Amino acid sequence: MSKGIFIIVEQRNGKVQNVGLELIGEATRLKADLGDDVYAVLLGYNMKDEVEKLYHYGADKVILVDNKYLKDYATEPYTKAVAEVVKKFDPEIMLFGASSIGRDLAPRVASRVKTGLVADTTGLRMAKTEQELSQEAAHGCKTPERALLMTRPAFGGNLLATLMCPRTKPQMATVRPGVMKKIDKDESRKGELIKLDVEFTADDMNIEILEAVKAEKKMVDITEAKVLVSGGRGVGKDGYEMLKACADQLGGEVSSSRACVDDAACEWAKPEMQVGQTGKTVRPDLYLACGISGAIQHVAGMENSDLVISINKNDTAAIFSVSDLGVVGDVKKILPKLTAALKKYNEAKANA
Amino acid sequence: MKIVVCIKQVPDTVDVKIDPKTGNLIREGLPVIINPDDKVGIEAALSIKEQIGGTVTVISMGPPQADVALREALAMGCDEAILVSGREFGGSDTYATSGILAAAIKKFGHFDLLITGRQAIDGDTAQVGPQLGEKLHIPQVSYVEEIKEVAEDHLIVKRQFEDGYHIIKIKTPCLLTAIGELAKPRYMTVDGVMDAYDKEVKIYGFDDLKDDLELDMIGTKGSPTNVYQSFPKQLKAPGTVLKDMTDDEYVNAIMTKLEEKHVI
Ligand SMILES: Cc1cc2nc3c(=O)[nH]c(=O)nc-3n(C[C@H](O)[C@H](O)[C@H](O)COP(=O)(O)OP(=O)(O)OC[C@H]3O[C@@H](n4cnc5c(N)ncnc54)[C@H](O)[C@@H]3O)c2cc1C
Numbered sequence A: 001m002s003k004g005i006f007i008i009v010e011q012r013n014g015k016v017q018n019v020g021l022e023l024i025g026e027a028t029r030l031k032a033d034l035g036d037d038v039y040a041v042l043l044g045y046n047m048k049d050e051v052e053k054l055y056h057y058g059a060d061k062v063i064l065v066d067n068k069y070l071k072d073y074a075t076e077p078y079t080k081a082v083a084e085v086v087k088k089f090d091p092e093i094m095l096f097g098a099s100s101i102g103r104d105l106a107p108r109v110a111s112r113v114k115t116g117l118v119a120d121t122t123g124l125r126m127a128k129t130e131q132e133l134s135q136e137a138a139h140g141c142k143t144p145e146r147a148l149l150m151t152r153p154a155f156g157g158n159l160l161a162t163l164m165c166p167r168t169k170p171q172m173a174t175v176r177p178g179v180m181k182k183i184d185k186d187e188s189r190k191g192e193l194i195k196l197d198v199e200f201t202a203d204d205m206n207i208e209i210l211e212a213v214k215a216e217k218k219m220v221d222i223t224e225a226k227v228l229v230s231g232g233r234g235v236g237k238d239g240y241e242m243l244k245a246c247a248d249q250l251g252g253e254v255s256s257s258r259a260c261v262d263d264a265a266c267e268w269a270k271p272e273m274q275v276g277q278t279g280k281t282v283r284p285d286l287y288l289a290c291g292i293s294g295a296i297q298h299v300a301g302m303e304n305s306d307l308v309i310s311i312n313k314n315d316t317a318a319i320f321s322v323s324d325l326g327v328v329g330d331v332k333k334i335l336p337k338l339t340a341a342l343k344k345y346n347e348a349k350a351n352a
Numbered sequence B: 001m002k003i004v005v006c007i008k009q010v011p012d013t014v015d016v017k018i019d020p021k022t023g024n025l026i027r028e029g030l031p032v033i034i035n036p037d038d039k040v041g042i043e044a045a046l047s048i049k050e051q052i053g054g055t056v057t058v059i060s061m062g063p064p065q066a067d068v069a070l071r072e073a074l075a076m077g078c079d080e081a082i083l084v085s086g087r088e089f090g091g092s093d094t095y096a097t098s099g100i101l102a103a104a105i106k107k108f109g110h111f112d113l114l115i116t117g118r119q120a121i122d123g124d125t126a127q128v129g130p131q132l133g134e135k136l137h138i139p140q141v142s143y144v145e146e147i148k149e150v151a152e153d154h155l156i157v158k159r160q161f162e163d164g165y166h167i168i169k170i171k172t173p174c175l176l177t178a179i180g181e182l183a184k185p186r187y188m189t190v191d192g193v194m195d196a197y198d199k200e201v202k203i204y205g206f207d208d209l210k211d212d213l214e215l216d217m218i219g220t221k222g223s224p225t226n227v228y229q230s231f232p233k234q235l236k237a238p239g240t241v242l243k244d245m246t247d248d249e250y251v252n253a254i255m256t257k258l259e260e261k262h263v264i
């Protein structure tokens, strides 16, 4: 019988990426319902030093495939290694990060091992209710109580769909980075290391990587940013430093409203930063609206943000009606204090 | 060079409407377009043809109406179009779709380069390309943002990552998935439009492909994934507005929210 929750842990330049740790955290939550062990699958070259960390974040077992063919990501050697893992261990569930690596690798693996794959999920749960179990059974699932329900956005986020993979194993999904939560690191946690040898031949390297470049930061694209600290007329012409400092602490970018971009005095507000009907449509995890009134044309460009927090001194500002949290006060005083609090938080986290 | 481009006809999602009762997309009356990444793929193929010669064939799987997308591709300058259509194919997920497209491409015959879009804007899965590469046993590079060199037996391409890029040499036959940065699609020409309506769009149905299909893995019944339910994105309910507190209290409230929502 298929068993185990398997996480394909992404590494770049020999360093485990956050999304892998997030997925291990999510796997420990699924384990609470399913009971199966959490396996972290680590592929790379000279990766031994990264193994312990995976236990600390919740893996029961680590499967390590350490081979020079796996140094840089290349589709075929990685597909071969993961397909070996599937063949050898017969996993119940297998999760990948929905990154530019995971979304290249997972579909290739799914085709090779003949199973379904759900793309870019944002929610995972085991089937539990009467209706869920009976739907799984109706679609031919032999073990409905072990079935995974996978929720994802489609149609540009206008629609959410929950999918199942009732008849084939593993139940596979890619999971959007930054959505699942790591569990707290516990250095006393131990696990079992399983080294898996996969035989590679020169033919497996069916592409040639001529150059691997880690790019300096690309030009800022606010539609790609996970966090936007957005300043409007309430922030004014000297507001940029304040917005930028906060955005830096949050790992985000600065955006703006049309009022500022059109205002010649606000030199910092460039057209490529403009959010709204005539600007860009953004969908970050956090939109922090600072001194923005929330005119309908602006709201059209940001209303699909996951979390909206706004600071405005006018308690009837329209922005509050599309905000998850609004605070009525002076942005020039509150924002620097928030930045300081974030800085303290980040430092504490780095030292933890 | 013989190039095949897979294109999908998709609803123009800017205008997407969801039936609030069923949670399904209301397809009636929706304008349809060639999926944007696929149009980029067409452009890349046409410019390769202009550089070193060859032919460009477009393939689409879908209902008979997908003919429109194929004719638009012909009007852009593609040489040949194939519509893969049949009752048996409806409701296919990405595994099933890639299996059917693979069978269609095998029937088409020899090719050097296969291009798909990275992602279709309806399902947003980005899976059909790589799944197709696997089923045809050819190497792939996805997220291609630039084609630097083309020769009959190989290409050199730039592959995008979140934090950088690879320059990759790949031998033909191979599969590339195209992203927006790769090319700016040309418009149809007037002559092109006229020609497009005289050209034949070949139709491959179930009977044409059945010998190459995994028969238990196509259509609604055979797709390994199924939609359990779908629902429109919840509209944002207005949240809390805090007033008359000290700035420090405001900051604490914001920090709590950021932690609760895992932003920090
Ligand atoms: C929101 C959403 C998310 C999804 N996410 C995933 C995912 O992550 N992974 C995955 O593998 N699948 C995914 N799917 C696909 C899903 O598993 C099935 O495709 C779905 O059950 C089919 O329903 P449909 O009404 O969307 O398909 P349909 O509208 O019937 O279309 C499905 C396919 O069949 C073709 N087709 C339709 N009619 C014909 C015809 N007469 N002849 C030839 N071809 C035809 C269409 O071109 C299309 O490619 C998703 C579907 C939805 C709606």
Ligand SMILES: Nc1ncnc2c1ncn2[C@@H]1O[C@H](COP(=O)(O)O)[C@@H](O)[C@H]1O
Pocket (backbone or CB within 6 Å): B006, B007, B008, B035, B037, B038, B059, B060, B061, B062, B094, B097, B101, B115, B116, B117, B118, B119, B120, B121, B123, B124, B125, B126, B127, B128, B129
């Ligand atoms: N029904 C289809 N017909 C032709 N090509 C398709 C079809 N579905 C997907 N594709 C190709 O696969 C790519 C990725 O689609 P998707 O996996 O749906 O995001 C698209 O950009 C197309 O090139």
